[in-house]
Amino acid sequence: MYSIMNNTWLIAPPNYILLLMSLLALVLGIFGFKEKRNWRTQLRSCLTVIMSSLTSIGLLLVLLISLLFPNEHIKTVSSPDHSYLIDFYQWDMGAAGTFGILGELNGPLWFKKRIYREERTENVKIKWGSNSKVSINNHILNLDEQIPMDTNDYDIANPLI
Structure with missing residues (x-):
């Protein structure tokens, strides 16, 4: 949105690439739950899963809306x-x-x-x-x-x- 409003180059990758990266972070966060060294690793995995889930849902909604209005x-x-x-x-x-x-x-x-x-x-x-x-x-x-x-x-x- 910033690039459109200020007429600069749009440098973000396409939405489907961002969605794939977010899903990869989600999978890696889930695998991180297996590591139980201390409370920090559990907190890191939990935050990774929550943030990547929210990001994936948001990007999926953007992709679905772009399919409705191509x-x-x-x-x-x-x-x-x-x-x-x-x-x-x-x-x-x-x-x-x-x-x-x-x-x-x-x-x-x-x-x-x-x-x-x-x-x-x-x-x-x-x-x-x-x-x-x-x-x-x-x-x-x-x-x-x-x-x-x-x-x-x-x-x-x-x-x-």
Whole structure:
């Protein structure tokens, strides 16, 4: 959420990797109960099991919610020199929400940066002006500079998407 609100790179691994790491900590915490050297090892195992269980349940809920409201991949575009790669998704929050387009700049590994969000549109028109300037639905973004937080028609600071 911090990375979305402050327009920085999202560096956390995908949720399913975090869930696997949490389940691994849960299993190791359960195996830790076999070690009965002193009260500290028992307390450590108990805290590990409790914290990893809560984390696993939270991540499982996040994964289930993301299955209910998936982002549909529209297209992937690359800059003329192939130094930037942008994925575009269409999102729809159902009857109680709105719909729109979301653009994410791909970085190394799983790093992503949300650079574009426009509500109430279903199509995306992309035109590269140079290797670092892209026009998305007539909004020009310079990818070498800091992407603005808010403009008139699109808002990338909404953490709900």
